[in-house]
Amino acid sequence: MTEVFWGSVLSALSTGAGALIILFIQQSITHRWKDVLLAFSAGIMMSASTVGLIPEALKTGGFGPLFVGVCLGVWALTLMEKNIPHIDLQHNKKGIQFDEKALLIISAITLHNIPEGLSVGVSYASEQGDTGNLIALAIGFQNAPEGLLVALFLLNQRISKLKAFIIATLTGAIEIITSLLGYFLTTYVQGLVPYGLSFAAGAMLFIIYKELIPESHGDGNERVSTYAFILGLLVMVYIIDIFS
Template sequence: MNMLLTGCLAASLSTAIGAFPAMLFTRVTHRGRDVLLAFTAGIMVSASTYGLIPSALKLSNLYVLTAGILLGTAILTLMERFVPHEEPRHAADPSERGIGSTYLFLAAMTLHNLPEGLSVGVSYGSDDQSLGAIVALSIGLQNVPEGFLISLFLLTHGMRRREALGWTVMTGLVELVFCALGYGFAGSFAGIVPYGLAFAAGAMLFVVYKELIPESHGDGNERASTFSFILGLLAMIGMTHYLQ
């Protein structure tokens, strides 16, 4: 239980760690933002394909993996469709920035964190003792640049520093609740653990392909973003390899 609490706290509070450097800035270049998003995407793809998917296959079979990934993708699609939100845009006109778009953006970021918390909890609930730490580390690493970007977005939309920091931390703390739910779900229904692992992988891959990659290629920085994606992928694979 101590390991579970430590892993969940580390993953969720990493968002706050990334938020603090943003307090020093009022804006970031399009190129820098794209590179950060692409690096985050690389980490998430690695966590899914090098951690969650092999573990789900080890505990079950290809049919279970397919069902879980499709379920994760479907749930995220429905949530995105019916939960009001707005994507962060590079070319936003400052004159059009309002309180409505700010809170819609916060809803979108919170939506992203739900499957992340579930993936950490489910991973700690699996029979693979090292999986929980690996997934918590991967989620925590990608939460750092995410926290930076959330805070920066709020600051550039006129929110005060203390308030921006508070909202950013809150989006990360949502992961704690869903981490507990994921762990309880996995512990109560051991046979459904591989479905949960595959679900988390599908949800993370949905976020990467639907939002992070398109957003990182929106301002003519495709080459830099591509290299950043590969570096994020390799960095997470390396850390996963040495933790096993």
């Protein structure tokens, strides 16, 4: 219980770690660097899902639960995307006032963190103890550039650096709650672990292909983003190899 709590806290607070950068920079980072960070995060999450979550789900439940869980994860993210407005923070060059629309954007970003928290929680419920740490690390890598991008967006809306940092950090806090929820569900409902792991993998794959990869290719930086994706994938494979 202690491990899953601190794992979820560190993963969630990685959003704030990324946002912390805005307190020390004098101007916004380039689209090129934003795309590189997103692509690197996508590579990290791809390794975590395909090398970490999916093999563990197959080991604990077989192909049936894996298929059902992945489909449920994709379905859940599809429903969320249809009902939660998606705002392109990286490529929106027109400023807007910090009004109802900006609040809607912050709410949407917060809600999109729900499946990431669930991914961490169900991973800690696995019999393979290192799986939870690996997924928490992968989600943390993804949260850091996301926190930076949210903070930069708020900064462009004439919000102070400190307030932008605090708000961006809070958008990731919901992951702590959903992580604990995912852990308790898969721990106390017998046979749910492989479904939970597969659900997390499906949700992560959806985020990678639908969100991170397209976002990282939005400003003509396809080649460098591809390199960053491959580097992120290899870094996470190396980390998994060390833990296993």
